[in-house]
Amino acid sequence: MAEIVDSGDQLSVSQWLLILFVALVVFDVAKYTYNKGSLNGSSYFRSGLFGTYAIVDMILHPVPFWSRQLSYNRNGASTNAMMGTFMMYVTNSSMCKRIFKDVDNFILYAHPNAHWLFGKENLIYMDPGIHKSFKFLLFAGVYGKEALSTYLGYQIAKCRQHLRALAVGESAEVGRGRIHDGIGWTNIEAGEFEARLAFRLMNADASQESFVGPYIDAATKVKLTDDILTFTLGFLCFPCPLPFTGLGKAIAARNRIIAILEDIAKKSKEFVVAGGQPRCVMDYWAKEISENPRGFEVSDHDMAATVLDFLFASQDATTSAVVWALDILTDRPEEVSKLRDELKEKGKGKDSLEDYFYDCEYLLQTAYEVLRYRPPVPMVPHIAKKTVQISEGVVCPKGAMVIPSIRSAADNEEGSDVYSPGGAYSDPNFSRVLTFGAGQHMCPGRKYAHQVVAVFIAVLVTEYDFSRRLTQKSRNTVFYPTLFPEDNLYKVHERAAIL
Numbered sequence: 001m002a003e004i005v006d007s008g009d010q011l012s013v014s015q016w017l018l019i020l021f022v023a024l025v026v027f028d029v030a031k032y033t034y035n036k037g038s039l040n041g042s043s044y045f046r047s048g049l050f051g052t053y054a055i056v057d058m059i060l061h062p063v064p065f066w067s068r069q070l071s072y073n074r075n076g077a078s079t080n081a082m083m084g085t086f087m088m089y090v091t092n093s094s095m096c097k098r099i100f101k102d103v104d105n106f107i108l109y110a111h112p113n114a115h116w117l118f119g120k121e122n123l124i125y126m127d128p129g130i131h132k133s134f135k136f137l138l139f140a141g142v143y144g145k146e147a148l149s150t151y152l153g154y155q156i157a158k159c160r161q162h163l164r165a166l167a168v169g170e171s172a173e174v175g176r177g178r179i180h181d182g183i184g185w186t187n188i189e190a191g192e193f194e195a196r197l198a199f200r201l202m203n204a205d206a207s208q209e210s211f212v213g214p215y216i217d218a219a220t221k222v223k224l225t226d227d228i229l230t231f232t233l234g235f236l237c238f239p240c241p242l243p244f245t246g247l248g249k250a251i252a253a254r255n256r257i258i259a260i261l262e263d264i265a266k267k268s269k270e271f272v273v274a275g276g277q278p279r280c281v282m283d284y285w286a287k288e289i290s291e292n293p294r295g296f297e298v299s300d301h302d303m304a305a306t307v308l309d310f311l312f313a314s315q316d317a318t319t320s321a322v323v324w325a326l327d328i329l330t331d332r333p334e335e336v337s338k339l340r341d342e343l344k345e346k347g348k349g350k351d352s353l354e355d356y357f358y359d360c361e362y363l364l365q366t367a368y369e370v371l372r373y374r375p376p377v378p379m380v381p382h383i384a385k386k387t388v389q390i391s392e393g394v395v396c397p398k399g400a401m402v403i404p405s406i407r408s409a410a411d412n413e414e415g416s417d418v419y420s421p422g423g424a425y426s427d428p429n430f431s432r433v434l435t436f437g438a439g440q441h442m443c444p445g446r447k448y449a450h451q452v453v454a455v456f457i458a459v460l461v462t463e464y465d466f467s468r469r470l471t472q473k474s475r476n477t478v479f480y481p482t483l484f485p486e487d488n489l490y491k492v493h494e495r496a497a498i499l
Contacts, residue, residue, distance in 0.1 A: 041079030051081035096404035101439030141288030158206035195488035207314035227253040261304030320376035365422040367454035
């Protein structure tokens with residue numbers, strides 16, 4: 001007779017898996033509790049097992065998520081868990097600056113999807129030495145005075161073109177009726193437009209002209225505009241890079257953009273070597289590379305990847321800044337009068353805005369103040385390379401995702417609620433407010449962004465009257481992925497007399 005084996009004491013595969021799962025949860029709870037220490041923050045189970053709920057909540061409901069995170073804040077920092085990673089949200093201004101500047105202890109992470117979208121070879125992930133040389137080339141050539149004055153003409157022309165189309169109803173953005181604007185449903189009435197949508201197109205047109213204009217035709221411009229928007233929306237998607245997902249589509253859009261820009265980089269280098277005078281960002285950079293080699297080769301792909309960064313910022317962060325400028329000026333008619341008076345005075349005897357733009361001190365101060373008062377970028381995630389104490393009672397464990405909040409840090413600065421161009425809280429170098437970051441990764445395009453905002457304000461107040469239809473959503477703020485008022489319903493009309 002066969003021997004009967006009692007298997008009652010043996011565990012099934014499913015039981016072993018359950019034990020393993022429970023052990024992992026217990027370990028994750030203990031690790032989160034230990035890292036959290038005395039800091040306030042989300043409870044482990046509020047974040048979801050292994051931080052799964054937190055990432056879903058952040059993507060689907062970013063404003064409530066970060067508002068709740070801010071409410072946890074004590075001593076300038078709070079905690080959460082996200083996709084198995086300990087997260088520290090920092091709002092204290094001095095701690096935020098420390099994180100940006102301390103490249104020995106923190107590396108730029110940017111976003112959970114950033115490595116897929118920007119690429120691991122991107123400027124923001126470069127070795128510090130090479131990164132420094134890259135930045136030198138960008139500051140010296142691409143965003144120097146001569147280059148900025150070249151871009152100025154493009155910016156003025158495109159701003160006028162788009163504002164006029166909005167004023168006379170020639171733009172497809174005017175009176176679109178009930179639409180979904182990417183955030184929610186909006187009813188755009190006759191004669192009005194959604195500024196976030198309309199100015200994204202304006203900035204896309206101006207930036208493409210400034211960056212690569214001589215090398216692209218109308219059809220390529222449309223392709224770039226559409227693909228850069230798809231690329232941007234990749235930052236609002238779940239971190240799943242499969243081809244049929246939003247992130248997968250964003251990666252495909254990036255690859256198409258890079259292919260176009262690599263071809264342009266090659267043509268630009270050939271143009272400059274042949275003795276051509278720079279006409280756009282790509283040309284100025286090619287000239288700087290040829291005249292001031294820094295001991296390393298800047299490939300066509302390097303140039304393409306970096307110009308993609310600029311195009312992304314110009315259609316996202318710069319659009320946010322322009323929309324906030326309109327929001328601010330609509331509420332302050334006295335500021336509009338001051339600007340008009342200065343532009344009228346400085347423009348006497350001059351043929352064009354280009355001739356006196358840089359002489360308009362109050363205009364330039366206003367653009368600086370808009371960027372200080374309403375920073376477009378909400379936050380920039382970093383990763384702690386090792387365990388480091390950033391303040392008394394605040395320790396970042398190795399591997400933590402550390403998120404300095406630019407907007408909250410700005411709100412914590414003295415005078416954050418005061419709008420006063422050129423006033424006591426003015427910060428034209430952005431040394432106090434982290435609008436463009438700080439340290440090694442301070443944005444190289446900040447002068448360009450400032451000029452875009454100033455040009456928009458100058459053309460707007462000089463040539464147009466404008467009004468806004470307020471709704472219940474107008475004073476709310478949304479992430480897209482930079483910050484915008486939730487709706488921006490405006491009308492513009494050409495002024496009876498051009499100053």
